[in-house]
Amino acid sequence: MKLRQSQLLNKNWLFARGFVAENAAQVMSSGSAVVLPHTVVEVPYNHFDESLYLDVFCYQRVLETTLWSAQQNGQRALLMFEGVMAVCDVYVNGTLLLTHKGGYTPFEVDITDALRKDGNDLLSIRVDCSERGDTPPFGGQLDYLTYGGIYRDVHLAFVDPVSVAHVKVETADVLSSQVKTRVKVNLRQPEHHREIINVIAELLDPAGNLVSTVERAQHSDEGIALDFPQLAEPRLWRPEAPHLYKVRIRLGTLNGVDVFEQAFGYRTAEFKADGFYLNGELFKIRGINRHQAWPYLGYAVGPRAQRHDADRIKFELGFNLVRTSHYPQSKAFIERCDDIGLLVFEEIPGWQHIGDAQWQAQVMRDVEDMIVRDWNSPSVILWGVRINESPDCDALYKETNRLARALDPTRQTGGVRCIPDSTLLEDVYTMNDFVHSGDNIILHDQQQVTGLNHNVPYLVTEYNGHMFPTKRFDAEERQHEHVLRHLKILDRSYGADDISGCIAWCLFDYNTHKDFGSGDRICYHGITDMFRIEKHAAWVYASQLPPSEKPVLHAVTLWSRGERSISGCVPLIVLTNCDYVEFQYGDQPARRVYPDRDHFPNLPYAPVVLDERSVNPAELGEWGLAWDGIKLVGFVDDVAMTEQVFAANPQPASISVTLDDSVLSAAEKELTRVVIKGLDQMGNPLPYWNPVVSLSVSGPARIVGPQQLPLIGGVAGSFLETTLQPGQVELTVSVPGFDHQTVALTVIEPQEKTSC
Ligand code: GAL
Numbered sequence: 001m002k003l004r005q006s007q008l009l010n011k012n013w014l015f016a017r018g019f020v021a022e023n024a025a026q027v028m029s030s031g032s033a034v035v036l037p038h039t040v041v042e043v044p045y046n047h048f049d050e051s052l053y054l055d056v057f058c059y060q061r062v063l064e065t066t067l068w069s070a071q072q073n074g075q076r077a078l079l080m081f082e083g084v085m086a087v088c089d090v091y092v093n094g095t096l097l098l099t100h101k102g103g104y105t106p107f108e109v110d111i112t113d114a115l116r117k118d119g120n121d122l123l124s125i126r127v128d129c130s131e132r133g134d135t136p137p138f139g140g141q142l143d144y145l146t147y148g149g150i151y152r153d154v155h156l157a158f159v160d161p162v163s164v165a166h167v168k169v170e171t172a173d174v175l176s177s178q179v180k181t182r183v184k185v186n187l188r189q190p191e192h193h194r195e196i197i198n199v200i201a202e203l204l205d206p207a208g209n210l211v212s213t214v215e216r217a218q219h220s221d222e223g224i225a226l227d228f229p230q231l232a233e234p235r236l237w238r239p240e241a242p243h244l245y246k247v248r249i250r251l252g253t254l255n256g257v258d259v260f261e262q263a264f265g266y267r268t269a270e271f272k273a274d275g276f277y278l279n280g281e282l283f284k285i286r287g288i289n290r291h292q293a294w295p296y297l298g299y300a301v302g303p304r305a306q307r308h309d310a311d312r313i314k315f316e317l318g319f320n321l322v323r324t325s326h327y328p329q330s331k332a333f334i335e336r337c338d339d340i341g342l343l344v345f346e347e348i349p350g351w352q353h354i355g356d357a358q359w360q361a362q363v364m365r366d367v368e369d370m371i372v373r374d375w376n377s378p379s380v381i382l383w384g385v386r387i388n389e390s391p392d393c394d395a396l397y398k399e400t401n402r403l404a405r406a407l408d409p410t411r412q413t414g415g416v417r418c419i420p421d422s423t424l425l426e427d428v429y430t431m432n433d434f435v436h437s438g439d440n441i442i443l444h445d446q447q448q449v450t451g452l453n454h455n456v457p458y459l460v461t462e463y464n465g466h467m468f469p470t471k472r473f474d475a476e477e478r479q480h481e482h483v484l485r486h487l488k489i490l491d492r493s494y495g496a497d498d499i500s501g502c503i504a505w506c507l508f509d510y511n512t513h514k515d516f517g518s519g520d521r522i523c524y525h526g527i528t529d530m531f532r533i534e535k536h537a538a539w540v541y542a543s544q545l546p547p548s549e550k551p552v553l554h555a556v557t558l559w560s561r562g563e564r565s566i567s568g569c570v571p572l573i574v575l576t577n578c579d580y581v582e583f584q585y586g587d588q589p590a591r592r593v594y595p596d597r598d599h600f601p602n603l604p605y606a607p608v609v610l611d612e613r614s615v616n617p618a619e620l621g622e623w624g625l626a627w628d629g630i631k632l633v634g635f636v637d638d639v640a641m642t643e644q645v646f647a648a649n650p651q652p653a654s655i656s657v658t659l660d661d662s663v664l665s666a667a668e669k670e671l672t673r674v675v676i677k678g679l680d681q682m683g684n685p686l687p688y689w690n691p692v693v694s695l696s697v698s699g700p701a702r703i704v705g706p707q708q709l710p711l712i713g714g715v716a717g718s719f720l721e722t723t724l725q726p727g728q729v730e731l732t733v734s735v736p737g738f739d740h741q742t743v744a745l746t747v748i749e750p751q752e753k754t755s756c
Contacts, residue, residue, distance in 0.1 A: 006157035009079070010036040010668060011724065012061060013150075019058040024124040025094025028060055035669045035724065039300035040129055040149040043511065045530075045705065046520040050513060053148045053298075054130045063121040067156065074255055075158040076188075077115060079123070080108040082152035082331060085299060087135060089126040101135045101362055103146060103299075104327040104349050105369035125150065133355065136362055136387070137326065140353025143516040143523065144291055144326075147298030152330055160255035162189040162197060162220050169247055169264040169376050170410060175280050179231040179266060183247050185224040194221045198252035201226045206235055206243040220253070236279050237265025237378040239320055242341035244378070263338065265378030271412055271428045271457035276500035278343075278381075284494060285501020286544060287321035287345070288313055288527070289462060291510045292329045295530045295717070296705045297671070298511075303332030305671045308660055309532070310336035313507065317527070317538055318545040321381075323461060323503050326351055326388040328370045337379035345414065345430075345461070345503070346374060347384025348400070354390050363387070367400050371407045382428060382459075383408070386415025389432060397425045416461045420444075421451035428500070432462035436485060442492040446499065455498045463489050465505030469517075469524040472535045473687065473713025476556075476563045479536045483556050483573055486527070486540040487600060487607065495602035504541075508532050531717025533675060539575040544604050547577045551641035553634035558687050559646035567623035571611035578634030578641060581608040585620060586628030586648075629682075650680035652689050657733045657741045659720070666700070666726040667750035674718040674743075676733055678711045685714035694734045700725035700747050722747050 014031030015038065041053040079090065085103030089096055092114035100107040115121050129148025131138040137146070165188045172180040183201050197220045203211040214226045235243035244263045251258040270277045276285055290309065294301050310333055313319050320343055324333075327349035337344050348366040367385055374380050385400035397415060404413050412427035418434070431449050436442050446458040470482035486504060493502035508526035517523040522530065527538040539554035556573040563569075574581050576595075584590040593614040595606035621627060633643040656679055661672040678689045693716060695707045704719040720731060726749045734740040 006155050008668065009061065009154045009156045013038070014060040015040075016058050017055060019056050019124075019126040021091075021096070021126070024091040024096075024126075025122060027062065027122060028058065031058070031060060034059075036154055037151045037300040037302050037669070038149045039147055039151060039298045040127070042296050042704070043147070043298060045295050046511065046522050048511075048521060050145055055148075057127045057129065057148065059123075059125040059127060059150055061123040062119075063115070063123065065117065065119040068117050075160055076110055076112045076163070078108050078157045078159060079111050080106065080155040080157060081150065082106050082154070084125070084127055084150050084152075085129060085146055085148045086138070087128040087132060088150075091124040091126070093122055094124070102349060102366055102369075104329075105366060106331070106373055107369075134358060134362075136355070136359060136366060137349040137351050137353075139355040139359060140351070141513065141515060142351045143512055144351070145293065145298065145511045145513065147293070147300070149298075149300055151298070151300040153302070159188065160253050160258050162187055162193065162195065162251070162253040162255070163258045164188075164249055164251055164260040166372060167247060167249060167260065167262045167376070169262060171264070171266050174234075174236070174266050174268050177232050179234055181228040181231065183226050183228070183249070185226075185249055185251070187220055187224070187251075189220055194219050195254055196220075199224055199226065200250040200252070201228070202248040202250075203228045204246040204248060206245060208246075211245075234266040237267040237338075237341070238279060239341035239343065242339060242378070244338060262376055263335075264376045265338065267378050269343075269381035269411070271382070271459065271500055273455040273457060274497055276457075276459070283320075285321045285343070285459065285503065286319055286490065286541065287323055287343075287501060287503035288317065288319045288541070289323045289325040289503055289506040290329070291325065291506065291508070292327075292333070293510050293530075294671075294719075295511075296719070301671055302668055303330070304661070304664070305673070306330045306333040307336040308673070309333065309507075310340060310342055312532060314340050314342045316542060318541045318543070321345060321501070321503065322507075323347070323384075325462075325506065328366075328373065331373065334374055334377050334379065338377050342379060343381050344377070344379045345382045345384060346370060346380050347388065347414075347416065350387030350390065352387065352389045354387055354393050354396065360396050363396065364399060364403060367403050368407060371404060375408050375411075381411065382414045382430075383411055384416055384430070385413045385426065386417065388416045389418045391419065392422045394423055394425065397423075401425050412457070414459065414461070420449045424450065424452070424456060428457040428459055430459045430461045432505075433460045434463060434465065434467050436463065436489055437467055438481065438485065442488050443496070443499070443502070457500065458498055459500045460493060460502035462505040463502060465525040466523075470535060470537070471518075471524045471713075472529045472533060472715070476558045476560075477565065480556050480573065482535065482537045483540055483575070486537045487573075487603070490540060490544075491600045491602045491606075494604070529717070531673060531675070533715055533717055536575075543575040543577050543607065545577060546604075547636045547641065551634055551636060552577050553581065553632060553642045553644055555632055555644055555646070557646070559630060559650075561620070561623055561627050568617060569620065570615060570617050571609055574608040574610065574632055576608055576634050577605035578608075578636050579638075580635055582633045582635065583610060583615070584631045584633075585615075586630075588619070590631075590633075591615065644684075645682045646684060647680055647682045650682070650684065650686055652678055652686060652738075653681040654679045655693070655733060655735050655738050655741050657731070657743050659731070659743055659745055662745050664722050664745060664747045665750055666722065666724055666747050669724060670722045671704070672720050672745065674720060674731060676711065676716045676718070678714050678735070687714045689714055691735050696732050697729060699729035700727045701729040701745075703731075720745075
């Protein structure tokens, strides 16, 4: 058996600014060689203008004859794009074959008839990166940047004239003893074509064992739906054990057999008026909003770094859901969410603005493209079918809801709004609740928002964000307040039976337009910075992980008595999932402090708060006089599990350099993050030590961004990007006065050739 021939077509592209349609049949004379995923302009970290990339660009690729060796007679050649920002024209040998609008959805082009296969076939791709008013999300103002380029993978596939375009696996009665599985198969075939086909569908369990097979012979122009024999107890897809099954379709046609595989999972997901139910059990959503941007590279980051984000969200930060604000994100990201059991609320592109009829027609295409791409992903539990925070527009949103339900009756719809009393056309009332400003109510009651006199399925989809932008390097008091607001809202969500959960704004800081953010083109709304380096508030969520998974203890302090207004260091919040914390000041006896259930009665793991209830501030000495270090030890079941120690007199002691990966593959261009920290003698970052660090690299990788940069708040981020060669990469980081640090990683030879 041979799976269909498909290869990545990411290498050997030529790139230049500008595009002249008349020249689309000629190789450009002055392009630069690039590898996809690619951003049209690598932007500075901040203080830049989007006009840098709001332009038209050209990508070209000569299709060498070796590409055709894989092709069997009579097969079709398909170019598949996972995402091109923002509007893209595909030419082959000077002929325009397709225009695709919208930067977040995949599309494919059958290029067979335009080919000569003489080794000189030329793909010319016109990429318009401007914020064109005719295409969502554009037309109004956006609080984020969209960058530009062929920023996701491109594939070249060879298929028979009749082939599987996509399949949909529908499961029913999943919690019963008679679980139904139906697979619907959608074909590509020439117009008005009809032949007898043979469809064999195999169901494979998570270990890859064949569970059952069904077979059918029929005409190719009739809808294909096959039912597998009922299952008694399939292994459910659950966040803690995300079992994935697979269907394998063997499609027998006049030309041969097309083999296509699709993963899926058995689970139920339902929002009700009294909360969200996953596999029949009440499940409180603790979510985070994610943009898909990175410093310098914008959106152009391949699957590995996408997967790192998903892992970070679930395993390091302790969230159980991610909202893909405000557009469909990469397939690699969604598939990683399937693999690790992270729930997804996926939504169509858009931000506050609704355009004209043509624009709205594109919204409908976006709904369809998003759903068809991801309807087999068990992680996706809700379709967002309203432009984020747009005003009511019942005609449009009746249609988006109708279409979503018709395409996928197995999932509910949501539509994120920020206006109260808006028409509920979706299944779930999804509300950005920015009411909390520090000393007022924490979240609205749902009926106050909906204007209804009964409860409905209700989810808080954003909070905090612009209400309290906080930089990783802000002063302690601000960080403290940032933490408190996240704690209070999360606690309130846990305490409200009629709120399915809450989704914080947002995962990381992001570059934005001039009318948003802090004047430097960054919105500092993240619980991490743009490099995904944690602010204190990140531990609000990380500390909600059960201690059996990871004991967490993080004190929201710089431990410096003069840092706060009027001096002092209490109240001191210790974010922890431990049963209690032992606090020791200098050599005074340790004191046991329990989680603060008075103020946070609903959180799975309330923080320990050192304040006048647990310590006498006077015992911590007077400002300007003797000042001592502290030790905090977290206990679970009376066993010391984790600790933090702070020095009274912190001094620069060492530089730490870490990479997210130790092994990368030379198969594709890959990115790994570098984190550099200036540490004191206790291993804590020194928030006000800002020396310049110099980076140099040897081996098959380059440094993305500047090679000299300051530590900011004691920390700096950078990236290494591989150059497609195998070998040993060494990164050296130097800081005047310190021994330089060298870290290494290995780029390994690809196992098999999958790309060209
Ligand atoms: C919301 C919006 C987000 C972001 C956030 C900042 O209104 O949906 O995209 O701008 O505000 O808090």
